[in-house]
Amino acid sequence: MNNYPALIVIAPLLAALFAGLAVWIKERLSYPIALIGLAVSAFSAFKVLMQVIDSGTIQYRMAGWAPPMGIEYRIDLLNAMVLLLVSGIAFLNLLASCKSVDQEVNDRAGSFYTIYLLFVTGLLGVTATGDLFNLYVLIEITSLTSYAMVALGDRDRGPLASLNYVFIGVIGASFYLLGVGYLYLKTGSLNMVDVANILSGIHGSSTVLVAFILCMIGIWIKMALFPMHVWLPNAYSYSPIAFARVVAPLMTKVMVYVMIRLMITVFGFDYIFESLSLADAVVWLATIAILAGAVMALSQKNLKKMLTYIIVCEIGYMVGGAWMGNQLGMTGAILHILNDALMTFALFLVVGNMVYKLKTVDLVDLKGLFGKMPWTMAGFVLAALSIIGVPPTCGFFSKWYLILGAFEAGAYHFAAALIISSLICAVLFFKVFEICFFEPMPEEHGHMDSHSHAVIEEAPVSMLIVSGLVSLSLIVAGLYSGTIVNTIILPFLK
Amino acid sequence: METIISIKPLLAVLVSLFVIPVLVSSSSKPNVRESWIFVAGIIKLVLVLSMLPVILDGKQIALTLFEIAPGASIAFRVDGLGMLFAIVAASLYIVTSIYSIGYMRGLNEHGQTRFVSFFALAISATIGAAFSANLLTLYLFYEILSLATYPLVAHHQDEKSRISGRRYLTFILGTSIALVLPAMIYCYHVTGTLEFSTAGIFADQLSKPAATVLLLMFVFGFAKAGIMPFHSWLPAAMVAPTPVSALLHAVAVVKVGVFSIVRVMTGIFGVDLLAHFNLGVVVMTIASITILVGSCIALSQDELKRRLAYSTISQLSYIIFGVALLSPQGLLGGVIHIVMHAFGKITLFFCAGAIYVATGKKYISQMSGLGKKMPFTFAAFFIGAMGVIGLPPSGGFYSKWNLILGTLEAQQTIFMLVLLVSSFLNAFYFLPIVYKGFFGKSEEEDGNAPVKIAEANLCLVIPLMITAIISIVLFFYPTVFVNLIKVGLGI
Numbered sequence: 001m002n003n004y005p006a007l008i009v010i011a012p013l014l015a016a017l018f019a020g021l022a023v024w025i026k027e028r029l030s031y032p033i034a035l036i037g038l039a040v041s042a043f044s045a046f047k048v049l050m051q052v053i054d055s056g057t058i059q060y061r062m063a064g065w066a067p068p069m070g071i072e073y074r075i076d077l078l079n080a081m082v083l084l085l086v087s088g089i090a091f092l093n094l095l096a097s098c099k100s101v102d103q104e105v106n107d108r109a110g111s112f113y114t115i116y117l118l119f120v121t122g123l124l125g126v127t128a129t130g131d132l133f134n135l136y137v138l139i140e141i142t143s144l145t146s147y148a149m150v151a152l153g154d155r156d157r158g159p160l161a162s163l164n165y166v167f168i169g170v171i172g173a174s175f176y177l178l179g180v181g182y183l184y185l186k187t188g189s190l191n192m193v194d195v196a197n198i199l200s201g202i203h204g205s206s207t208v209l210v211a212f213i214l215c216m217i218g219i220w221i222k223m224a225l226f227p228m229h230v231w232l233p234n235a236y237s238y239s240p241i242a243f244a245r246v247v248a249p250l251m252t253k254v255m256v257y258v259m260i261r262l263m264i265t266v267f268g269f270d271y272i273f274e275s276l277s278l279a280d281a282v283v284w285l286a287t288i289a290i291l292a293g294a295v296m297a298l299s300q301k302n303l304k305k306m307l308t309y310i311i312v313c314e315i316g317y318m319v320g321g322a323w324m325g326n327q328l329g330m331t332g333a334i335l336h337i338l339n340d341a342l343m344t345f346a347l348f349l350v351v352g353n354m355v356y357k358l359k360t361v362d363l364v365d366l367k368g369l370f371g372k373m374p375w376t377m378a379g380f381v382l383a384a385l386s387i388i389g390v391p392p393t394c395g396f397f398s399k400w401y402l403i404l405g406a407f408e409a410g411a412y413h414f415a416a417a418l419i420i421s422s423l424i425c426a427v428l429f430f431k432v433f434e435i436c437f438f439e440p441m442p443e444e445h446g447h448m449d450s451h452s453h454a455v456i457e458e459a460p461v462s463m464l465i466v467s468g469l470v471s472l473s474l475i476v477a478g479l480y481s482g483t484i485v486n487t488i489i490l491p492f493l494k
Numbered sequence: 495m496e497t498i499i500s501i502k503p504l505l506a507v508l509v510s511l512f513v514i515p516v517l518v519s520s521s522s523k524p525n526v527r528e529s530w531i532f533v534a535g536i537i538k539l540v541l542v543l544s545m546l547p548v549i550l551d552g553k554q555i556a557l558t559l560f561e562i563a564p565g566a567s568i569a570f571r572v573d574g575l576g577m578l579f580a581i582v583a584a585s586l587y588i589v590t591s592i593y594s595i596g597y598m599r600g601l602n603e604h605g606q607t608r609f610v611s612f613f614a615l616a617i618s619a620t621i622g623a624a625f626s627a628n629l630l631t632l633y634l635f636y637e638i639l640s641l642a643t644y645p646l647v648a649h650h651q652d653e654k655s656r657i658s659g660r661r662y663l664t665f666i667l668g669t670s671i672a673l674v675l676p677a678m679i680y681c682y683h684v685t686g687t688l689e690f691s692t693a694g695i696f697a698d699q700l701s702k703p704a705a706t707v708l709l710l711m712f713v714f715g716f717a718k719a720g721i722m723p724f725h726s727w728l729p730a731a732m733v734a735p736t737p738v739s740a741l742l743h744a745v746a747v748v749k750v751g752v753f754s755i756v757r758v759m760t761g762i763f764g765v766d767l768l769a770h771f772n773l774g775v776v777v778m779t780i781a782s783i784t785i786l787v788g789s790c791i792a793l794s795q796d797e798l799k800r801r802l803a804y805s806t807i808s809q810l811s812y813i814i815f816g817v818a819l820l821s822p823q824g825l826l827g828g829v830i831h832i833v834m835h836a837f838g839k840i841t842l843f844f845c846a847g848a849i850y851v852a853t854g855k856k857y858i859s860q861m862s863g864l865g866k867k868m869p870f871t872f873a874a875f876f877i878g879a880m881g882v883i884g885l886p887p888s889g890g891f892y893s894k895w896n897l898i899l900g901t902l903e904a905q906q907t908i909f910m911l912v913l914l915v916s917s918f919l920n921a922f923y924f925l926p927i928v929y930k931g932f933f934g935k936s937e938e939e940d941g942n943a944p945v946k947i948a949e950a951n952l953c954l955v956i957p958l959m960i961t962a963i964i965s966i967v968l969f970f971y972p973t974v975f976v977n978l979i980k981v982g983l984g985i
Contacts, residue, residue: 426667
């Protein structure tokens with residue numbers, strides 16, 4: 001028994017502590033501390049994933065207390081994958097963040113890194129834990145830290161967006177907590193596996209039904225499933241870009257993970273798809289979410305805002321896939337957790353590069369950007385193609401599984417929504433490309449001929465390297481999606 | 495059938511991809527950059543040709559790269575059909591590269607490095623499509639090709655190219671996502687495989703209505719083939735520099751569309767299934783409409799490149815038409831038209847570009863008398879036109895001949911009329927250009943002053959002579975291609 005599972009969560013927590021203390025000693029120290037914390041965490045997550053692939057689920061008892069009394073970390077293939085994803089993205093983002101944090105929140109850099117680490121700790125804990133109440137606490141840690149982060153961002157609109165986020169976030173958390181309360185009432189346990197065992201005998205109970213519905217609604221609010229998404233676009237687009245880059249790809253995806261965890265581990269497929277007849281309605285809701293998200297994205301005039309609506313749209317993909325009730329749909333949903341996290345991360349990294357150079361990313365400000373920031377734009381094109389779903393980028397392959405699942409379940413409306421949203425995303429991104437490609441850069445001094453000798457003014461190398469690597473990883477993840485499905489997802493679903 | 499595992503198809507695809515960084519890094523030295531293009535182009539052609547003897551032997555060369563799901567992998571399989579297409583694309587790429595130097599430098603175009611880089615990417619994708627072992631791989635390269643050609647179409651970066659580029663993508667990307675993607679996934683859902691095989695992949699899972707819908711989704715979805723009503727991107731794409739119109743919009747892009755439809759008809763559905771459901775006639779009707787309407791519209795165009803574009807639309811449907819005959823002779827005539835039309839049409843485009851570079855003229859009405867100044871160009875134009883009309887001694891005759899025999903063989907005499915009428919129309923819209931070129935009076939001509947020959951530069955004239963000559967040679971020696979089709983389709 002080794003301590004890697006604990007280390008994944010403890011390392012960033014301790015780092016948060018020290019990074020906070022460093023503010024009083026020497027603020028410049030907090031960045032390397034944060035970096036080390038997340039590096040350790042990502043390394044441990046990698047070790048744990050390898051271990052789980054080799055020898056199956058790991059059960060780790062916090063401080064040696066046995067469940068159901070003690071808190072248990074239970075790491076199987078699914079959360080091992082998500083843990084690596086979260087810690088990896090958080091680490092890479094931090095690598096790219098140094099310059100943009102200096103630029104955006106330089107007077108509060110120490111607090112930024114501290115909150116950042118706490119946020120990541122929360123996400124990792126949510127992913128690792130096997131305890132329902134612990135899950136609630138950790139969700140609240142991530143939420144509280146994101147409220148703070150949003151308020152740190154845009155000085156005019158950040159606080160209001162944050163307040164909005166607080167109200168809705170608290171409602172979501174209350175729903176979930178209430179659901180857990182009902183479950184505790186009925187089963188007397190909070191350990192997921194334990195609860196699942198007890199539940200399997202009492203499927204008909206209306207208390208369980210209420211608990212299930214409350215939990216789901218709470219999680220949906222937290223993941224911004226349409227029409228419970230209204231907090232997301234403002235919160236994400238007014239937070240500091242270095243935080244937006246990590247919250248956009250991770251927060252919603254981890255919540256999707258929680259939903260899948262509750263569906264598979266706690267309530268069980270038999271209960272959800274045989275005792276209840278909710279699945280059709282949820283798939284319809286997901287269909288509407290996809291279309292609504294795509295259409296709302298279409299009407300945005302700011303690139304960051306546009307991307308946040310694409311997140312709303314992608315949430316629909318995963319919810320729909322998970323509720324399809326067959327293995328292909330679930331495979332698609334889980335694969336999309338990975339792929340969408342990478343795609344969104346790549347997109348927000350690119351936006352980060354643009355913000356660093358241009359300050360604003362209103363679409364009209366992006367004129368002539370292919371000439372000015374060719375490397376950034378190359379990354380942008382790759383990420384956009386992945387969202388559209390052009391092979392061999394990874395976005396195509398999760399769509400492939402999702403559509404197959406929809407065909408198998410006969411949910412043709414969902415398949416149609418996926419296709420339509422691909423088309424809308426194509427329109428969306430090519431609209432941006434057109435602005436960047438055709439319209440000459442606004443000239444401040446002197447005239448020059450429209451697009452022959454654009455001066456290259458790129459973002460700092462650290463940001464470019466990370467954004468380039470992540471964009472390339474979209475192709476790698478796409479080409480190896482067969483391997484990912486065969487070594488992680490299918491064994492997990494068996 | 496014997497299958498050899500080899501990395502050659504992958505190399506043939508990758509070679510022009512790997513050369514792109516080199517092209518970009520040598521962007522300040524045009525001569526160095528251009529010589530790299532030829533190095534890559536020649537290596538590619540040699541790689542392709544080195545596989546030819548094996549394929550002619552009736553064997554196949556295969557390579558699986560990534561297994562995505564059972565029955566759906568990213569894999570190459572070189573057979574006769576793919577070989578035929580790859581030879582055409584790889585050899586014409588070299589010729590076009592010579593031409594493109596003359597054209598781009600002659601007009602002093604901007605962004606030449608970007609231009610040659612995306613050109614290389616496009617040709618990589620074309621070869622990839624030719625060598626695809628299954629529908630998934632084909633779709634992948636089809637999409638890459640659509641995207642790689644967008645910056646080429648929109649090269650001028652002005653308002654006109656913006657609108658054309660938009661139309662280009664809307665039609666090509668839109669149809670492939672909206673129609674081909676669901677149809678492909680449905681095929682996989684029903685059969686669990688997407689591998690091409692001459693017997694088709696369906697056993698008896700499809701009813702006739704389902705098969706019809708699916709086939710139509712493919713036929714219209716591969717909009718690069720220019721089947722009406724999804725054709726109007728092609729005339730719009732003529733805003734691109736002429737080398738793009740020549741190689742991509744007469745050979746690579748449009749023929750990837752046709753090739754994909756041919757693959758789906760022969761490799762996914764299989765000739766027997768189509769014949770069983772009597773779907774050949776449906777496709778043939780659609781193709782006939784495109785053939786006739788395309789030719790009629792071509793007649794009314796005054797801009798030379800647009801006339802050529804409509805002519806291409808109608809000629810592409812010959813290929814679909816031939817395959818839809820579902821008889822050996824029809825298949826042969828249809829598929830070999832990929833080759834014959836490629837050499838004929840690229841010659842015509844080369845001529846249009848040469849005329850534009852030398853005189854700045856784009857409209858047919860301005861071109862009378864020009865043949866006296868540019869005799870080589872107009873002679874080549876004549877040969878290219880003969881190829882498209884289908885007159886001996888040009889390669890085009892061979893494919894038309896087989897197509898007509900095919901209609902007889904399949905007892906579709908009415909459809910034979912379509913071919914004959916279209917040939918007349920072709921003659922009507924091409925021959926007057928040649929006639930007026932040589933015998934008409936040019937605007938600035940005064941009396942009997944001796945005409946000075948003013949051809950475009952050699953980089954432009956040599957390629958068009960080469961393709962014109964090959965187009966005649968193909969009339970006498972079509973054997974290699976005929977054999978490739980025979981081993982490829984087992985006829």
